[in-house]
Amino acid sequence: MDLKRRVADRFREVNGDHPMTAADDAYVSRQFVVLEELCTARGCEADDVRRLMLARRLPLPGYLRSDGAEMVPADLFALADRAGGTEALPAWFTAHWADAEVGAAEWEAYLSGQYVCLRSVTPAGIRRKDELVAAIRAAVVELDAGPSGGDAAARLPALVDELDALEPPFTAYDRLRFGGPTSRDIWIDAVRARPGATV
Secondary structure, three states, rough: OOHHHHHHHHHHHHOOOOOOOOHHHHHHHOOEEHHHHHHHHHHHOHHHHHHHHHHOOOOOOOEEEOOOOOEEEOHHHHHHHHHHHOOOHHHHHOOOOOOOOHHHHHHHHHHHOOOOOOOOHHHHHHHHHHHHHHHHHHHHHHHHHOOOOOOOHHHHHHHHHHHHHHHOOOHHHHHHHHHOOHHHHHHHHHHHHHOOOOO
C-alpha cells in the first residue's frame, strides 16, 4: 500500500469517514496548503513527510479534500524546526506542560491533526486557548447566576475577542468529525448571541 493511502487510512481512523462538500473544500483550500506543494517549497519529499506522520513524528493532515489532497497548515514544520528536528519534537513539545500526563495527552492530540481549532498550533497557543475557554465558561456561569455575577460582563468581551483571534472559522465537516458544535460555536458565536450580550 502506498504511503498516501496509508496516511488517508490513518486519517479516517482518527476522524471517521465523512464527506467533504464543495464548501468544505473551498474552506480548507483557503486555510491550508496541499502537502506536496508545501514539500516542494521546502525542498523535501512528500513521502518522507508521510513516513514521519505514520511514525508519529509529525501530525496527520488537518483535512483530506474531496480530491484526496492532504491539506496541512502552512507552518507544518515550524515546531520541529524550533525543537531541533522531528526526533527532538516530542520531548520539546511535552515539556511545555508541567504535568507530564497532560503533556502526553496534548502530544497525542497534536499528532491527530485535529488542532484545526487554532490558526497556528503551538504549545503556547494550545494552553492559551484552554485558559480562555475556562475563563469564558466561568464568566458565563457568573452571568447566569444573576445580579451577583460580579464583573463577568466587563471581562467577557475581551476574552471572547482574544479567543476569536486564535481560532479560524471552521467548516461544516468539523461538526461531523467532532460530533457536534465546534469550540467557536460554543465559546464565541453562542456567547456573542446571548440576550443582552455586549460581546
